[in-house]
Amino acid sequence: MHFIWYNPDLCEYKYGNVASFNTEIEGAQNPKAYTVLMEFDKDSKSLASKIIQQLNIANTQSIVRIAS
Numbered sequence: 001m002h003f004i005w006y007n008p009d010l011c012e013y014k015y016g017n018v019a020s021f022n023t024e025i026e027g028a029q030n031p032k033a034y035t036v037l038m039e040f041d042k043d044s045k046s047l048a049s050k051i052i053q054q055l056n057i058a059n060t061q062s063i064v065r066i067a068s
Contacts, residue, residue: 002040004048004055008033013055015048 025031
């Protein structure tokens with residue numbers, strides 16, 4: 001199983017398997033703030049990369065608009 005999740009500590013979306021998600025949460029400042037957005041039955045790195053790229057762009061643009 002693989003996930004796309006939002007990492008609030010880094011303010012970015014990430015992709016990985018259950019183990020990488022759990023490892024990231026263990027070192028998190030606020031593990032309850034992590035949000036799983038999508039779940040994949042198999043490794044879909046190519047699709048996930050495209051989705052994450054768009055999510056991170058949208059996230060950056062919304063931060064810029066708030067600041068201006």
